[in-house]
Amino acid sequence: MTTQILWDVDTQVDFMDPSGKLYVPGAEELAPTMERLVEAARAAGVAHVASADDHELTDPEISATPDWQSTFPPHCLRGTRGAEKIPATKQRDPLPLPLMPYPPALLIELIANRREVILLKKSIYVFTNPNADPMLDALDPDEIVVFGVATDVCDDTAIRDFLRRGRRVVFVEDAARGLDEQRTAACTAFWRESGVEFSTVEEVIASLG
Numbered sequence: 718m719t720t721q722i723l724w725d726v727d728t729q730v731d732f733m734d735p736s737g738k739l740y741v742p743g744a745e746e747l748a749p750t751m752e753r754l755v756e757a758a759r760a761a762g763v764a765h766v767a768s769a770d771d772h773e774l775t776d777p778e779i780s781a782t783p784d785w786q787s788t789f790p791p792h793c794l795r796g797t798r799g800a801e802k803i804p805a806t807k808q809r810d811p812l813p814l815p816l817m818p819y820p821p822a823l824l825i826e827l828i829a830n831r832r833e834v835i836l837l838k839k840s841i842y843v844f845t846n847p848n849a850d851p852m853l854d855a856l857d858p859d860e861i862v863v864f865g866v867a868t869d870v871c872d873d874t875a876i877r878d879f880l881r882r883g884r885r886v887v888f889v890e891d892a893a894r895g896l897d898e899q900r901t902a903a904c905t906a907f908w909r910e911s912g913v914e915f916s917t918v919e920e921v922i923a924s925l926g
Contacts, residue, residue: 720857720858720859720860721763721858721859721860721861721862721924721925722763722764722765722766722856722858722860722861722862723754723755723758723763723764723765723766723862723864723925724766724767724768724861724862724863724864724865724875725751725755725765725766725767725768725806725864725865726767726768726843726863726864726865726866726871726872726875726893727768727769727770727793727865727866727867727871728751728767728802728803728805728806728865728866729769729770729793729799729800729801729802729803730798730799730800730801730802730803731770731792731793731799731800732744732792732793732866732867733745733747733748733803733866734803737792737799738790738791738792738793738799739789739790739792739793741866741867741894741895741896742894742896743894744866744894747891747892747893747894748803748804748805748806749805750891750892750918751803751805751806751864751865751892752805752806753918753922754862754864754889754892754918754921754922755805755806757921757922757925758925759809759832761925762832763832763925764831764832764833764834764856764858765808765832765833765834766834766835766836766852766856767802767806767808767811767833767834767835767836768835768836768838768843768865768871768875769793769800769802769835769836769837769838770792770793770800770837770838770839771793771795771800771815771837771838771839772791772792772793772794772795772800772839773794773795773839774791774794776839777839778839778840778841779791779792787841808833808835809833810831810833811831811833811834811835812827812828812831812833812834812835813835813837814834814835814836814837814846814848814849814852815837815846815848816837816838816839816845816846816847817847818847818848819848819851821851821854821855824848824851824852824855825851825855828852828855828856834852836848836849836852841870841871841874842874842878843871843874843875843878844878850882853882853884858884859885860885860886860887861879861884861885861886861887862887862889862916862921862925863875863876863879863886863887863888863889863893864888864889864892864893865892865893866893866894866895867894867895867896868893868894868895868896868901868904868905869895869896869897869900869901869903869904870895870896872888872893872895872904873904876888876908876913877907880908880911880912880913885912885914886908886912886913886914887913887914887915887916887921888905888908888913888914888915888916889916889917889918889921890915890916890917891917891918892918
């Protein structure tokens with residue numbers, strides 16, 4: 718039997734809501750679809766791992782004059798509404814994994830009976846969180862089902878990192894949205910060439926568990 722985890726990329730207010738600081742156009746339209754994915758994973762007992770920006774104004778990524786590649790305007794600032802997950806993907810009782818590294822044995826114990834994990838990050842690269850790799854090793858899924866925003870930024874960095882780690886990836890096309898059409902096309906073309914499977918919410922829900 719294939720073991721899966723649902724990997725939820727940055728479905729936070731500042732990205733998903735039209736009022737957000739770094740709104741991804743059209744992202745709010747995906748909320749009902751995303752909710753179906755999350756509920757299906759919960760019903761199937763499939764782990765729901767979410768990444769989330771947890772910024773402070775002093776973070777290197779935050780800039781008043783951003784280049785939109787490695788620096789961005791203030792967003793997802795800790796303690797603000799913009800940093801919260803949208804209601805559709807909000808976890809009920811997540812284990813938060815901050816940037817402080819946990820001993821691997823303790824981390825395995827912490828996640829042993831948990832189905833919801835939130836990985837906090839200060840970069841577009843989720844594996845800058847030192848707990849990301851040991852957590853993934855502990856869960857050791859056969860398949861990582863990826864959705865969220867933005868396709869051409871944090872979805873892309875996460876998927877490339879999974880591929881480098883030899884992981885099998887499924888990308889849920891109708892539960893993701895990009896910022897730049899040309900860049901999104903380039904990312905998805907690379908993923909296809911690298912063996913990423915493209916799927917839909919209906920297909921994923923049918924396969925979960």
